[in-house]
Amino acid sequence: MPIRPVLSALLLASLLSSSAIAAEQKALATPTKAESSPFAPIDTPDFLVGLIAARANDYATAAQAYSAALAKDPNNMDLLRQAFSEAALAGAPNAVDLARQTLAKAGGRSILTAFVLGNDAVLHDRWKEASEAYQSMPSDALTNILSPLLQAWCLAGEKKYTDAIALLTSPKHSTSPAAPFYVGHAALIALLAGDTGQAKTLFDKANQLFPASDLLINRARANLLWQTGHQSEARDLLRAATGSDTVLSLAEPELQAAIDSPPVPTARDGVAHAYVLVAFILRQQALHAPEVDSMQQINIASAMMLRMALTLDPTLAIARLMLSEIEESLGHKDIAIAVLQDLPDTNPLIRVAQYRVAMLEDQLGNHADARAKLERLAHDAPNLVLPIRSLGTILSESKDWPAAIDAFNKAITNARASQTLDWTLLFERAAAYERTNNWPKAEADLQEARKMVPDEPLLLNFLGYGWAQRGLHLTEATELLKRALALDPDDAAIRDSLGWVLLRSGDLPRGAEMIEKAAEQTPLDPEVNYHLGVAYWDLGRKSEAIDQWNVALGLKPEPDDLQRIQSALDFARTADIKTKFPIRDIAAAPQ
8 A cells, every 4th residue: 555645544543633743732723721711810911922922833932921921820730731832842941841840730741741851851862761751652643653763763872773773674663654764764773873784775675665755865875875985876866866856956065065974963863853754744644634724733733843853953954944834834924934044054955945035035025135035046056047047036026027037048048058948937038028028039938938848828828829919920829829728728818818819810709709708717807808898899889898998997907908908998989889999019129
């Protein structure tokens, strides 16, 4: 049976029913008894600050405020649990003490107390104590997957490498859906122990069980190859691993520079990566969750795992990147940015983090900050495509077309040099050229893109409609748009384009019918409403035409469309109903 469906069934059952993680994390987002009881300190400033901060996922502020409230009411068990939960997620210094108090006073063990006490023991190299703490976790599908990883890394911390590897590769776990991950971590332990032969065998086995790309495993395999004298193969492996991901390719120079350093240099790092692995598995389930509430619940649990990893290694970039994605998906873009800004500049994945921050700044409307960050990335990595291309996209969104074209020019030059040019980049530059009325260059980009993907509806529509707007190649434009609509029959923009070309070619009934259907699909599109007005006018339906143009006028059209709509209304005021509407072609600027 495939791994992902089995894990999905196990983890969703665990998270959506009795999982301790889900229960504890749900408590962070909903009022506790302390919040609803008439005897709770809801009128104290500290409690109210904590409540507001907790609901905003500001764990540090919530932890500090709840702890202050608890100091004034130390016997309030609900408040103790809330203070502990926030302190644990914030990595606050008092989290360990609160965990011990929670164990003693407020209902015994929980998964969160096990994590906090176990992690504290790991941080102080008390490996037996850590193992005992992790063993106290309540048993469910999720902890049953995580527990062997934590126990194995505790054994590795005691330098009992053979026992650790035996635990993860034992017949007991060989039938687990998580077996490939166990074997991968066993290989990491062998590499930590210096047993390169066993590490290679285990890495090969893990790849056979689950041949998926994983940055941690690929970095470890590259380091193994480097250690054993296969430097060229090591570099090729990393190059292939980063080249398959456009964002990860930003980090290739730094990852290559760190190739001689093992990615998991201590057992403590191994425990942190165990949390990250389970967070990753949860994240995959969130993407396939049947309901929005389920997805959010799983994401919150995944975020908790990542915060546990960061208490062990605050510089763990992959944990910060994943946590940032989760916070973004939960609507917390400010927190998503803050998570990444704590990453040191020396981290091999710093450029990936900087790129993510730039994209988040743009989403928040901080376009100048986003632009500055992308310009800096493009300057620091002048041969890469992604930063300068993303800069071009942001400039296009700001309608700074000349600057966007300049950025796309550089991106295309880099893409040609690295043989990674794809049609979407040419499409973006063509759109910028078209907005500056440089149709010949736009057309050249579209034609080159068509050679790459001859049946892409977006390209066929752009080219066919561009010709029609300029009164060029109307027969060929009609054929292109018919082909595009056949490929994507539900696309209203293509339907409108084809209707416009048919109207311009003299097939008024069919053209009007097409445009009417497009307007039904996209009633708020000013250009479609303008086209429908033209069709109505030529059909002799003058009042309906004027109505459509007035509708279009109220839909905040682009400047070019606004001018056409106003001209149409001016024409309607004086023209005879029998006068055919004068469609004016767009003149193309010379190359």
